[in-house]
Amino acid sequence: MARITLSNLAHSYYPNPSAEEDYALKEMNHVWEDGKAYALLGSSGCGKTTLLNIISGLLKPSQGRVLFGDTDVTTQPTAERNIAQVFQFPVVYDTMTVRQNLAFPLKNRGSDAAYIARRVSEIAEMIGLEASLNRKARGLTADAKQKISLGRGMVREDVNAILFDEPLTVIDPHMKWELRTQLKSLHRQFGHTMIYVTHDQTEALTFADEVVVMYDGRVVQMGTPEELFETPEHTFVGYFIGSPGMNVIPARIEGDKAYVNGSHIQLGRGYGKLDGKVEIGIRPEFTTLSNSGGLPVNVRRVEDVGRHKIVRADFFGNDINIVAPEGVQITSDMNRVVFNPGKVNVYENDWRVNGEAA
Amino acid sequence: MEKTTNHKAWFLVLPVLFLVAFSAVIPLMTVVNYSIQDTFGNNKFFWAGLEWFSETLASERIHDALGRQILFSAIILAIEVPLGIFIALNMPKKGIWASVCLILMALPLLIPFNVVGTIWQIFGRVDIGLLGHTLEKIGIDYNYTSDAVDAWITVVVMDVWHWTSLVALLSYAGLQSIPEAYYQAAKIDQASRWSVFRFIELPKMQGVLLIAILLRFMDSFMIYTEPFVVTGGGPGNSTTFLSIDLVKMAIGQFDLGPAAAFSIIYFLVILLVSWVFYTVMTNLDKRERV
Numbered sequence: 001m002a003r004i005t006l007s008n009l010a011h012s013y014y015p016n017p018s019a020e021e022d023y024a025l026k027e028m029n030h031v032w033e034d035g036k037a038y039a040l041l042g043s044s045g046c047g048k049t050t051l052l053n054i055i056s057g058l059l060k061p062s063q064g065r066v067l068f069g070d071t072d073v074t075t076q077p078t079a080e081r082n083i084a085q086v087f088q089f090p091v092v093y094d095t096m097t098v099r100q101n102l103a104f105p106l107k108n109r110g111s112d113a114a115y116i117a118r119r120v121s122e123i124a125e126m127i128g129l130e131a132s133l134n135r136k137a138r139g140l141t142a143d144a145k146q147k148i149s150l151g152r153g154m155v156r157e158d159v160n161a162i163l164f165d166e167p168l169t170v171i172d173p174h175m176k177w178e179l180r181t182q183l184k185s186l187h188r189q190f191g192h193t194m195i196y197v198t199h200d201q202t203e204a205l206t207f208a209d210e211v212v213v214m215y216d217g218r219v220v221q222m223g224t225p226e227e228l229f230e231t232p233e234h235t236f237v238g239y240f241i242g243s244p245g246m247n248v249i250p251a252r253i254e255g256d257k258a259y260v261n262g263s264h265i266q267l268g269r270g271y272g273k274l275d276g277k278v279e280i281g282i283r284p285e286f287t288t289l290s291n292s293g294g295l296p297v298n299v300r301r302v303e304d305v306g307r308h309k310i311v312r313a314d315f316f317g318n319d320i321n322i323v324a325p326e327g328v329q330i331t332s333d334m335n336r337v338v339f340n341p342g343k344v345n346v347y348e349n350d351w352r353v354n355g356e357a358a
Numbered sequence: 359m360e361k362t363t364n365h366k367a368w369f370l371v372l373p374v375l376f377l378v379a380f381s382a383v384i385p386l387m388t389v390v391n392y393s394i395q396d397t398f399g400n401n402k403f404f405w406a407g408l409e410w411f412s413e414t415l416a417s418e419r420i421h422d423a424l425g426r427q428i429l430f431s432a433i434i435l436a437i438e439v440p441l442g443i444f445i446a447l448n449m450p451k452k453g454i455w456a457s458v459c460l461i462l463m464a465l466p467l468l469i470p471f472n473v474v475g476t477i478w479q480i481f482g483r484v485d486i487g488l489l490g491h492t493l494e495k496i497g498i499d500y501n502y503t504s505d506a507v508d509a510w511i512t513v514v515v516m517d518v519w520h521w522t523s524l525v526a527l528l529s530y531a532g533l534q535s536i537p538e539a540y541y542q543a544a545k546i547d548q549a550s551r552w553s554v555f556r557f558i559e560l561p562k563m564q565g566v567l568l569i570a571i572l573l574r575f576m577d578s579f580m581i582y583t584e585p586f587v588v589t590g591g592g593p594g595n596s597t598t599f600l601s602i603d604l605v606k607m608a609i610g611q612f613d614l615g616p617a618a619a620f621s622i623i624y625f626l627v628i629l630l631v632s633w634v635f636y637t638v639m640t641n642l643d644k645r646e647r648v
Contacts (some may be wrong), residue, residue: 045487058542078542078546079548079549084546085543087539093561094561098556102549103548105546105548108548109548
């Protein structure tokens with residue numbers, strides 16, 4: 001087990017990258033602490049898998065270094081890194097039995113037979129495949145095959161890290177929950193560094209101590225679920241985390257006031273002069289629909305999602321979502337929106353600006 | 359819906375019936391017809407029963423040819439299958455060199471059989487052939503026209519040269535269908551090169567290899583043109599394989615009856631061996647699935 005350091009790391013799939021767009025992974029410096037569970041969250045094609053494959057050594061980065069602890073492993077082949085990785089789609093060795101599949105990584109390391117037998121039965125119990133240990137892997141369902149892949153990823157106790165690349169895509173929803181819980185308890189039990197790639201925010205938020213959000217080849221924010229929710233560092237984080245995502249509204253900022261279409265919104269902090277694209281971001285959870293105060297909105301639709309209602313409205317030509325708590329009656333005279341001043345974030349060219357206390 | 363009955367529709371099948379009759383049924387039945395009769399010319403035939411069959415089955419000449427044939431097929435399969443797999447494993451997987459390799463590999467397959475024979479016939483000649491002459495110059499006694507072992511080596515090498523590509527191309531196609539994730543998982547699992555071959559590549563190639571082995575077996579068991587052009591079955595009878603012997607018997611000696619019985623037995627042997635191959639290999643596959 002080791003801390004993983006990425007220094008000046010960048011990767012391009014082109015042989016001679018020139019412009020920044022050529023890079024699938026923009027230059028980054030990051031430290032993944034030993035023993036923590038991370039979720040790598042982002043939309044498809046943002047570089048999550050690229051980053052994972054660089055850590056496991058399946059891909060050689062165009063530039064920069066990868067360190068496990070204090071050892072530079074950038075040029076080390078995958079097999080020497082002693083790392084586990086589970087892929088999105090099941091990979092099993094068809095001609096082997098389930099037992100042989102699970103034992104395979106241990107056998108390759110030359111572990112002794114008694115230890116292998118003990119580990120295999122532990123893992124089989126965890127993934128619920130004890131009954132089919134002696135069956136050939138090729139006849140099993142995609143579900144079971146993926147469980148074997150997961151099992152093979154976890155069978156070695158001494159790996160530096162376990163990487164999961166959207167491993168539950170092919171698993172049944174109810175099983176998904178169970179396996180994720182098991183992964184989590186496994187993490188508590190053994191304390192492996194785990195990196196879990198997903199584009200499902202629920203999966204990320206329930207699994208990880210810390211969530212890393214990637215956007216367009218960059219890590220835009222690394223933080224606890226609360227931090228991502230309260231202070232998204234990038235408009236993408238605001239939009240991607242939360243359901244519905246953060247409202248992002250173009251605005252003009254003067255001191256501690258934001259102007260949208262001539263009307264002002266009070267902000268919690270004061271800001272200096274901002275250039276480029278200036279927007280304010282506010283979570284639907286921190287806005288209130290009311291019949292007085294605030295600014296005018298045009299309510300278009302109300303959706304009841306159970307625990308609360310989502311009000312879809314038009315705010316000076318911008319789409320805005322407002323969360324109304326359960327039990328609140330929405331009447332036709334409620335056509336104003338109130339923002340919680342402390343929860344309004346200001347973005348300059350998509351990045352959050354940290355204002356000064358007013 | 360009511361089913362309409364119109365027996366005139368049978369006429370539509372006539373063209374196919376004619377085609378199949380003239381291309382398969384009639385020639386085959388002619389052979390069967392010859393195999394149970396005897397003739398002394400003038401197109402007069404006499405009933406011979408199963409005499410030709412029992413004679414063929416007891417014939418030492420045919421036993422020898424069969425022995426040589428089995429040995430030949432065994433040798434070329436033992437060389438071409440592993441060699442073909444080895445070549446396929448080492449061919450580039452993509453890019454310009456993959457295409458170059460594919461074209462080069464396909465070339466021998468495109469050359470007509472008798473041309474392959476002629477190429478090797480000249481290539482191996484001691485007086486003017488590049489191979490034969492070079493071997494003689496460096497002091498190796500090589501002469502396929504007088505030495506049985508040399509003749510065998512020439513014929514086997516020629517077949518390997520001509521047909522290994524087929525095994526290689528089929529194996530290559532099998533390898534190309536393996537998703538990259540399998541190789542990645544093997545690296546993660548710290549598998550050795552041998553394990554990757556044994557547990558990933560070989561199982562995934564199983565289907566195409568079955569076809570390659572069947573094709574190569576049937577083809578080599580029926581081989582005629584190439585050894586005939588190179589050695590003519592000699593020296594002596596040392597490279598006289600079944601089909602060469604059959605042609606000698608049927609056209610050289612004009613023994614139509616025995617030749618017909620011989621060819622029917624020949625056909626049944628190929629059918630039987632192919633069936634055994636196929637059944638054994640598909641059963642292996644089935645047992646593994648359980």
